[in-house]
Amino acid sequence: MATKPTNISLYVDENFEYRVRRDIGAPKPGNGELLIETLFSGANPADVKHAKYLGIYPACLGYDFCGKVLQAPSCSAFEGGEIVAGYTPTGLGRPLKYGTHQTYMICPDRMAFLVPANLPPEHAACLSVVAMTAADALYNLFKFRLPQDISDNSGNPKATGPLLIWGASSSVGICALQFARASGVFPILVTTSPQRHSLLLKYGATHCFDYKSPTVRSDIEATLESYHCNGLYYGFDAVGGSAQQVASCASQDAILASVVHEQDPRFLMPFAVTADDIALKLPDVPHPITVPARPDDHWRSWSVLQWAVQNYRTHFQLELVDVFTGKAEDALEELERLGSHGRGFGKLVLKHPLQ
Secondary structure, rough: OOOOOOOOEEOOOOOOEEEEEEEOOOOOOOOOOOEEEEEEEEEHHHHHHHHHHHHOOOEEOOOEEEEEEEOOHHHHHHHHOEEEEEEEOOOOOOOHHOOOOOOOEEEHHHHEEEOOOOOOOOHHHOOOHHHHHHHHHHHHHHHOOOOOOOOOOOOOOEEOOOOEEEEEOOOHHHHHHHHHHHHOEEOOOEEHHHHHHHHHHHHOOOEEEEOOOOHHHHHHHHHHHOOHHHHHHEEEEEEOOOOOHHHEEEEEEEEEEEOOOOOOOOOEOOOOOOOOOEEOOOOOOOOEEEEEEOOHHHHHHHHHHHHHOEEEEOOEEEOHHHHHHHHHHHHHHHHHHHHHHHOOOEEEEEEOOOO
């Protein structure tokens, strides 16, 4: 008799303890869902932070993935054996099947895409969350022109600017920078450490600033004055925790965004998942809250993600992707470290099956 396949899962329990489980079993897809054998799963700080800060526990960890389709619904655009990538839903009561850091997982058909030859599978596995977050900021909150709407014969018309991306060498920041360049945004001001300046200039930055410099604010203001601008029109804190530095450079009517929730009401927060209502439990808030769905915004961001996929290596890319191979327990330690201290530059993916 054939033995059941082992499903190795990285998991957080009801006591906020992170552990490896081998007893969950392979999940079963529902209507409109794909059964996936995971090849690579992308790591994000949210994988471990969402339990403590948003109340998403117990849960199998992970949102980003690349894998092989084992089963698809009859009406699906995908077939068994195809390599797909994408990301999975979030929110209170998140089913275990949606965790991507496990051998077998489930993804809604509408949240997956076919991986083309120009996109390495390990890169595909960590692209969706950061690209969708950046796209939500630029195209739904800032309302820039979509990259695919910029005609090759239009002379790359300049969108309203200037734009400041604080923390542009973060993964969300690098995506936002490349999207802004493709949309003709000008000028694009960015902050990062000096060793990343040449890279960000290559990716489309007009001016780079050392975020640790004691004169960074005055340097940015002087550059804005050279463009006859009285402050920023658009400001994006792509790392979180730098909102006030961004706001200090902004004009009174600027549109501002941050990847983390800010008390400052001027800041909007982009989301990777906007297709459905999301229920969350925030610290010190006595009852759950619901973030309303923005389905039109979802499909706008999704179209930009597909532009990035189609143009990968030519007009868009992730600069550095490290692949972890080894024991599940060591992989879990990597995730916990990422959630506590960040990773710095580049993305991390886990190769499956984990040992």
